[in-house]
Amino acid sequence: MSEARSSDALSTVEEHLGRVLAHLEPLADYPQPLMDALGLSAAEDVVSPIALPSFDNSAMDGYAVRQEDVAGASDDTPVHLPVVGEIGAGQGGLMALSPGTAAKIMTGAPLPAGADAVVPYEWTDRGVAQVRIVAAPSVGQHVRRAGEDVAAGDLLVEHGTVLGPRHLGLLASVGRTTVRSRPRPRVVILSTGSELREPGQPLGRDTIYDGNSWLLAASARAAGAIAYRVGIVPDEPRAFLDALSDQLVRADLVVTSGGVSQGDFDVVKEALRPLGTVWFGGVAMQPGKPQGFGTVGEDRVPIFTLPGNPVSSYISFETFVLPAIRKLMGRTPLARPSTRARLTHAISSPPGRRQFVRASYEVDSGGPFVSPVGGHGSHLIGDLANANALVVVPEDVTSVPAGEQVRVLLLDEEF
Numbered sequence: 001m002s003e004a005r006s007s008d009a010l011s012t013v014e015e016h017l018g019r020v021l022a023h024l025e026p027l028a029d030y031p032q033p034l035m036d037a038l039g040l041s042a043a044e045d046v047v048s049p050i051a052l053p054s055f056d057n058s059a060m061d062g063y064a065v066r067q068e069d070v071a072g073a074s075d076d077t078p079v080h081l082p083v084v085g086e087i088g089a090g091q092g093g094l095m096a097l098s099p100g101t102a103a104k105i106m107t108g109a110p111l112p113a114g115a116d117a118v119v120p121y122e123w124t125d126r127g128v129a130q131v132r133i134v135a136a137p138s139v140g141q142h143v144r145r146a147g148e149d150v151a152a153g154d155l156l157v158e159h160g161t162v163l164g165p166r167h168l169g170l171l172a173s174v175g176r177t178t179v180r181s182r183p184r185p186r187v188v189i190l191s192t193g194s195e196l197r198e199p200g201q202p203l204g205r206d207t208i209y210d211g212n213s214w215l216l217a218a219s220a221r222a223a224g225a226i227a228y229r230v231g232i233v234p235d236e237p238r239a240f241l242d243a244l245s246d247q248l249v250r251a252d253l254v255v256t257s258g259g260v261s262q263g264d265f266d267v268v269k270e271a272l273r274p275l276g277t278v279w280f281g282g283v284a285m286q287p288g289k290p291q292g293f294g295t296v297g298e299d300r301v302p303i304f305t306l307p308g309n310p311v312s313s314y315i316s317f318e319t320f321v322l323p324a325i326r327k328l329m330g331r332t333p334l335a336r337p338s339t340r341a342r343l344t345h346a347i348s349s350p351p352g353r354r355q356f357v358r359a360s361y362e363v364d365s366g367g368p369f370v371s372p373v374g375g376h377g378s379h380l381i382g383d384l385a386n387a388n389a390l391v392v393v394p395e396d397v398t399s400v401p402a403g404e405q406v407r408v409l410l411l412d413e414e415f
């Protein structure tokens with residue numbers, strides 16, 4: 001962004017999101033230790049270097065046999081075989097089984113050459129020198145064949161897969177120690193406002209606790225980022241710029257809240273405008289109209305300047321910052337997918353603005369339904385905490401009657 005601009009005309013949500021996404025590229029991938037890759041997007045096709053199982057082995061504790069030696073075994077016609085050895089898991093070497101003999105074998109131990117079945121202990125007298133066998137396995141029974149699960153060269157994890165516990169377990173099982181993936185973006189969060197105090201500190205009559213930096217840091221972490229919550233910066237442009245430049249070294253993204261509307265102490269606007277690299281303007285949405293986005297510092301770190309009202313801040317995060325974090329991480333889809341539900345109570349909405357209505361989403365025998373929670377005020381954080389969804393009312397709609405099917409964003413759903 002080469003110069004600061006602002007305009008009275010509102011951008012649409014899509015225009016602003018486009019403005020944001022155009023400035024972001026996925027972070028460079030590198031091989032990460034398996035545990036660090038949990039929840040990240042794989043940046044390689046992982047092909048198995050080995051087969052699984054990698055050798056024929058026993059599925060039961062019992063005796064390795066040649067099936068033809070025990071084919072007739074029953075309670076009435078038991079078969080007796082000399083026991084020529086014992087093979088535990090992790091032991092085995094290259095032992096071969098001669099015709100007419102059995103070897104004790106434990107679950108997971110390699111099947112000796114010549115053996116083609118395993119008789120479980122339960123079908124025997126568990127003999128040590130000689131074993132009495134009263135039932136016959138079929139050929140191959142209780143044997144786990146090399147390669148029956150995974151063949152060497154199989155594609156294990158496709159590029160773009162979000163790595164979960166089962167993927168990581170599989171990668172470790174084929175001997176991988178790392179997997180190429182995109183790192184978690186480091187998101188620095190700053191709250192501005194001389195009225196703010198840290199939770200735990202005493203409050204005066206004119207001060208409030210800084211809820212936003214926690215709300216935003218938790219949202220960033222929930223989105224998969226590493227969140228650095230810097231906390232409170234007073235309404236002084238110098239202090240804000242100092243705090244910001246201290247943080248840039250560890251930031252892939254900066255998110256501020258407050259100080260971007262029309263007030264006399266709008267510190268973020270005042271401090272960043274002269275840089276000429278941050279756009280400030282209005283977006284046709286409610287809450288969340290005053291927005292800013294651009295880059296700061298030599299490395300052009302992207303910065304979001306979100307409005308200070310807590311609900312505005314949160315909904316701005318959901319609408320713009322969440323897709324940005326997902327783009328940096330190489331995750332798709334970028335935006336939270338929507339679903340549809342029946343609206344239980346009528347709602348009104350300002351013309352020309354996309355409204356995000358806090359709501360509670362449930363499903364009963366009549367299908368999904370959604371009920372507005374609390375009022376419209378952007379300060380109503382108590383109501384926000386009781387919501388699990390946002391009803392999206394389009395810009396050209398000013399009222400929606402009860403019973404209508406509406407578009408809903410489910411806030412706690414993985415995607």
Ligand SMILES: Nc1nc2c(c(=O)[nH]1)N[C@H]1C(S)=C(S)[C@@H](COP(=O)(O)OP(=O)(O)OC[C@H]3O[C@@H](n4cnc5c(N)ncnc54)[C@H](O)[C@@H]3O)O[C@H]1N2
Pocket residue numbers: 191192193195196208209210211212213257258259260261262263266287288289290306307308309310312378
């Ligand atoms: N004359 C106008 N006034 C306002 C307009 C407008 O268009 N014309 N827009 C309103 C809207 S909409 C919003 S949203 C807010 C955005 O204001 P700022 O981004 O400048 O935020 P502040 O003024 O700093 O704070 C607004 C409000 O939020 C509280 N706040 C701020 N930070 C925190 C925090 N970290 N934790 C909890 N609460 C916070 C702050 O105390 C204020 O009450 O502007 C409207 N005004």
Ligand code: MOO
Pocket residue numbers: 285286287288289290307309312313378
């Ligand atoms: O847009 Mo403000 O964000 O309505 O409260």
